[in-house]
Amino acid sequence: MTRSDTAFTPSAVQLDRVAWRRRQTIRSILVAALSTAVLGALLVFAVTGAPGWDRVRQSFLDPSIAADALPDVLRGLWLNIRLLVFCALGSLGLGLVIALLRTLRGPVFFPVRALAVSYTYTFRGLPLIIVIYVLTLGVPGLRLQGMPSVLVLGGAALVLTYSGYLAEVFRAGIESVHPSQVAAARSLGLTYRQAMRHVVLPQAVRRVAPPLLNDTVALQKDVGLVSLAGPIDAVRAAQISTAEHFNYTPYIVAGVLFVLLAIPLIAVTDWVTLRAARRQAGR
Amino acid sequence: MTAVLACQGVRKVFGSSVVLDGLDLEVAEHEVVALIGASGSGKSTLLRCVNLLEELDDGTIHLDGSHITDPRVNPDLVRRKIGIVFQSYNLFPHLSVLDNITLAPVRVHKRSVSSARAQALELLTRIGLADKASAYPDRLSGGQQQRVAIVRALVNAPRLLLLDEVTSALDPELVGEVLDLISDLKRDGMTMVLATHEMNFARQVADRVCFLDGGRIVEQGPPSQVLDAPVEPRTQQFLRRLAPA
Numbered sequence A: 001m002t003r004s005d006t007a008f009t010p011s012a013v014q015l016d017r018v019a020w021r022r023r024q025t026i027r028s029i030l031v032a033a034l035s036t037a038v039l040g041a042l043l044v045f046a047v048t049g050a051p052g053w054d055r056v057r058q059s060f061l062d063p064s065i066a067a068d069a070l071p072d073v074l075r076g077l078w079l080n081i082r083l084l085v086f087c088a089l090g091s092l093g094l095g096l097v098i099a100l101l102r103t104l105r106g107p108v109f110f111p112v113r114a115l116a117v118s119y120t121y122t123f124r125g126l127p128l129i130i131v132i133y134v135l136t137l138g139v140p141g142l143r144l145q146g147m148p149s150v151l152v153l154g155g156a157a158l159v160l161t162y163s164g165y166l167a168e169v170f171r172a173g174i175e176s177v178h179p180s181q182v183a184a185a186r187s188l189g190l191t192y193r194q195a196m197r198h199v200v201l202p203q204a205v206r207r208v209a210p211p212l213l214n215d216t217v218a219l220q221k222d223v224g225l226v227s228l229a230g231p232i233d234a235v236r237a238a239q240i241s242t243a244e245h246f247n248y249t250p251y252i253v254a255g256v257l258f259v260l261l262a263i264p265l266i267a268v269t270d271w272v273t274l275r276a277a278r279r280q281a282g283r
Numbered sequence B: 001m002t003a004v005l006a007c008q009g010v011r012k013v014f015g016s017s018v019v020l021d022g023l024d025l026e027v028a029e030h031e032v033v034a035l036i037g038a039s040g041s042g043k044s045t046l047l048r049c050v051n052l053l054e055e056l057d058d059g060t061i062h063l064d065g066s067h068i069t070d071p072r073v074n075p076d077l078v079r080r081k082i083g084i085v086f087q088s089y090n091l092f093p094h095l096s097v098l099d100n101i102t103l104a105p106v107r108v109h110k111r112s113v114s115s116a117r118a119q120a121l122e123l124l125t126r127i128g129l130a131d132k133a134s135a136y137p138d139r140l141s142g143g144q145q146q147r148v149a150i151v152r153a154l155v156n157a158p159r160l161l162l163l164d165e166v167t168s169a170l171d172p173e174l175v176g177e178v179l180d181l182i183s184d185l186k187r188d189g190m191t192m193v194l195a196t197h198e199m200n201f202a203r204q205v206a207d208r209v210c211f212l213d214g215g216r217i218v219e220q221g222p223p224s225q226v227l228d229a230p231v232e233p234r235t236q237q238f239l240r241r242l243a244p245a
């Protein structure tokens, strides 16, 4: 067993090593701070010194117009957030189901497999805008009873398209799990479904978590496309406000809000990626 | 008394190569049989066929007198009665040692989590790995992983345990601890078929040694006879090549 460390005193060599590493760390931080400051100063100088800077500042960075546009853009952003949550969950679920259908073996499931394959081909190939138009403009034309709102139809279009991508990500994960894992599970008496559920999927999902999250970040920007069919999202709200003021500042407001919204998601993605890389290196 | 395992005329073909060519093998209760033979002679293939991981091209396999290679038999039910341990451990990397061991008892045999855990801990204590119960497989040494894999196969209380070169991926110092565990199992009366390249291992634990060549068992008998005084020329040749000159 490993001995406990209580009675350990580091040697002079080790103390020297630790001290040297600490000095190196402090030096690196100072160098980084200095080079950042220099680069920042240069950038500010270059931009504000440009001949057209005053005009650009007036038409893109007007504080009073920003304050005026903010409430509308925020209201639009709330729609983006609700759509994002609904569509992310929907396409993750549907994508997983389609990936699983594609892995089914046996002649009975041939039509199911074929359907799943053509699904991923179709919706990865079809431009999202066309799917949105077809669902939000075409489907209501059927005048069926109990037709959902345009917003729901637009969300469904996003789910259809994104689940096509996510299904392929899930499938890559499932196929990356070595067949010996399935053999080991089956040899313990687990059925195919149990092996999938308890052995293959947990490993697969862990492996593809970074690309899945990455697609969610992309989805965050694409949900705004439902505004093509009428609902007002943040970008559309900014567009309206821009037209009212003859000034582009509302776009900058919307842009900043989008970045702020993306930061937590991107940070989580980076963290998960890093953790996955560490786990790989750990073996 | 019927044999625990009975293979009759087992044939297995991969493409154009005939790996098993009408092989016969019977294993009695509490018997330990070692399969030896050159690399590629079909030892692993035979074990995989018994565990229904491969489909036969001819012949039959019976377990406790019931025909398991009948296509109408549910392979999941058969596999629950047979434990198999592979050369490359194949522990589940996303599960702790304890969860690796209790997965089948809980999911397949519908045992309660607490009783499965208690039994798993008891087995881990027996092999001296109780303090690793919550560790993940990648934190264990090769010998420790292989012992966990054996314990994982044992919690199902199998009628038959198949071991495929369980020591060949291990450093020499680690081989001993795995061999000790297998000797313990033999003492407890476990029926085992093991493929091995280590003649000393076969000599220590096996009641009977079978030499595979050309898809059949060419020679079999107690270790002292097959390993020390083989009569078949092919067995003699195989052993001569192994022995340090």
Ligand SMILES: Nc1ncnc2c1ncn2[C@@H]1O[C@H](COP(=O)(O)OP(=O)(O)OP(=O)(O)O)[C@@H](O)[C@H]1O
Pocket (backbone or CB within 6 Å): B014, B015, B017, B019, B037, B038, B039, B040, B041, B042, B043, B044, B045, B046, B165, B195
């Ligand atoms: N899935 C497969 N597809 C094609 N050929 C295979 C397959 N599995 C095994 N073989 C072939 O069958 C033969 C027997 O392989 P097997 O693994 O049973 O040998 P072995 O006796 O276990 O050898 P070793 O001692 O090296 O483990 C080999 O020639 C191998 O290439």
Ligand SMILES: [Mg+2]
Pocket (backbone or CB within 6 Å): B043, B044, B045, B164, B165, B195
């Ligand atoms: Mg082998």
